Amino acid sequence: MKKETIAVHGSHLKDETAGAIAAPVFLTTTFERALDGTYPKGHMYSRNSNPNRTALEKGLAALEGASRGFAFGSGLAAVNAVFQCLQSGDHILMPEVGYYASYKLAEEILGPWGLEVTQVDMTDLAAVEKAVQKNTKLIWAETPANPMLSITDIKGLSEIAKKHGLKLGVDNTLGTPVLQNPISLGADIVMHATTKYIGGHSDIMGGAVLLKEDDEWAKRIERVQILMGATPNPLDCYLLARGLKTLPLRMREHSANALELAKRLEKHPKVELVHYPGLESHPQHALAKKQMPQGFSGMIALQVKTGETETREMAGKLQIFQQATSLGGVESLVEHRKSIEGPQSTTPGNLLRFSIGLEHVDDLWADLNQALNSI
Ligand SMILES: *Cc1c(COP(=O)(O)O)cnc(C)c1O
Numbered sequence: 001m002k003k004e005t006i007a008v009h010g011s012h013l014k015d016e017t018a019g020a021i022a023a024p025v026f027l028t029t030t031f032e033r034a035l036d037g038t039y040p041k042g043h044m045y046s047r048n049s050n051p052n053r054t055a056l057e058k059g060l061a062a063l064e065g066a067s068r069g070f071a072f073g074s075g076l077a078a079v080n081a082v083f084q085c086l087q088s089g090d091h092i093l094m095p096e097v098g099y100y101a102s103y104k105l106a107e108e109i110l111g112p113w114g115l116e117v118t119q120v121d122m123t124d125l126a127a128v129e130k131a132v133q134k135n136t137k138l139i140w141a142e143t144p145a146n147p148m149l150s151i152t153d154i155k156g157l158s159e160i161a162k163k164h165g166l167k168l169g170v171d172n173t174l175g176t177p178v179l180q181n182p183i184s185l186g187a188d189i190v191m192h193a194t195t196k197y198i199g200g201h202s203d204i205m206g207g208a209v210l211l212k213e214d215d216e217w218a219k220r221i222e223r224v225q226i227l228m229g230a231t232p233n234p235l236d237c238y239l240l241a242r243g244l245k246t247l248p249l250r251m252r253e254h255s256a257n258a259l260e261l262a263k264r265l266e267k268h269p270k271v272e273l274v275h276y277p278g279l280e281s282h283p284q285h286a287l288a289k290k291q292m293p294q295g296f297s298g299m300i301a302l303q304v305k306t307g308e309t310e311t312r313e314m315a316g317k318l319q320i321f322q323q324a325t326s327l328g329g330v331e332s333l334v335e336h337r338k339s340i341e342g343p344q345s346t347t348p349g350n351l352l353r354f355s356i357g358l359e360h361v362d363d364l365w366a367d368l369n370q371a372l373n374s375i
């Protein structure tokens with residue numbers, strides 16, 4: 001079946017009580033035990049499993065072409081579950097450009113427990129292969145990657161991973177399961193911050209791990225999910241499963257809006273550079289087209305022909321775009337990355353990152369245009 005159909009039906013939860021078409025929400029912590037000590041409906045306690053979580057995990061796995069899916073209370077909890085499959089003394093390769101907190105988790109929290117991590121330029125396959133050590137167990141990639149929307153060759157990485165007997169994990173938050181499927185490109189593990197596009201309305205924190213094989217790593221992640229306890233609540237799982245149903249439709253529109261705005265921005269005299277994988281001027285456009293044939297998602301980074309102070313002022317002049325971190329919601333957001341990342345940041349001061357929402361493209365353009373013309 002096609003993505004749209006899987007999105008609507010993949011997380012279906014049949015209501016045995018009333019025949020409701022929409023899934024009931026199982027706001028329960030615990031489930032009834034039979035006299036013989038078994039759990040006839042398959043659930044015992046909601047940290048172990050809950051029908052809404054199971055339905056969400058099933059739907060996500062179906063969309064990613066995965067054997068197993070595990071949902072968590074945040075994207076970072078999902079990243080942590082993958083890293084917990086490693087032992088003290090193991091080594092991970094992580095991208096130089098990627099979600100900052102994922103790296104901090106490996107370095108600051110798991111480092112003292114003996115996990116080794118090296119950052120490498122993942123867009124350079126030769127550099128990745130050179131960075132593989134004897135104790136390397138996992139390559140962790142992210143594509144497209146913030147804030148410059150750089151693209152990493154998943155298939156190329158998977159060949160390196162196979163050659164050296166490593167697992168390849170991909171943070172597919174920006175790609176989403178409808179625009180990009182890392183497993184079909186050779187990845188073993190896919191992670192999502194469901195907080196972003198899958199929730200899609202800026203009202204849920206969540207994460208997920210999807211695995212190609214139901215193997216030792218799946219068993220371990222299941223144990224981490226249960227024993228570390230960073231599980232999502234049933235209502236959030238219900239809302240995320242609902243989000244999945246409109247995800248293909250939303251991603252089409254996020255992508256179309258972003259592509260159109262990127263094209264218009266590129267022609268604006270006040271613009272220095274537009275970073276968007278859908279533009280032919282993007283250095284990795286050909287690779288992006290191969291990995292994301294349906295669209296390039298809704299994130300744009302823009303460098304304006306002015307200094308840092310004026311760039312920040314420009315963000316303040318926007319009327320529709322709200323200044324906030326995060327991405328993937330129906331409402332458009334703008335963020336000055338350098339000032340968020342702090343003094344060690346290598347992000348240019350004249351860069352603004354946009355999460356393009358589902359407003360009409362002409363209204364978004366008018367807003368960007370007036371702000372650009374004001375500087
Ligand atoms: C937001 C995000 C995360 C972390 O997700 P949280 O839900 O905030 O923990 C990880 N990776 C990427 C690419 C993200 O955008």
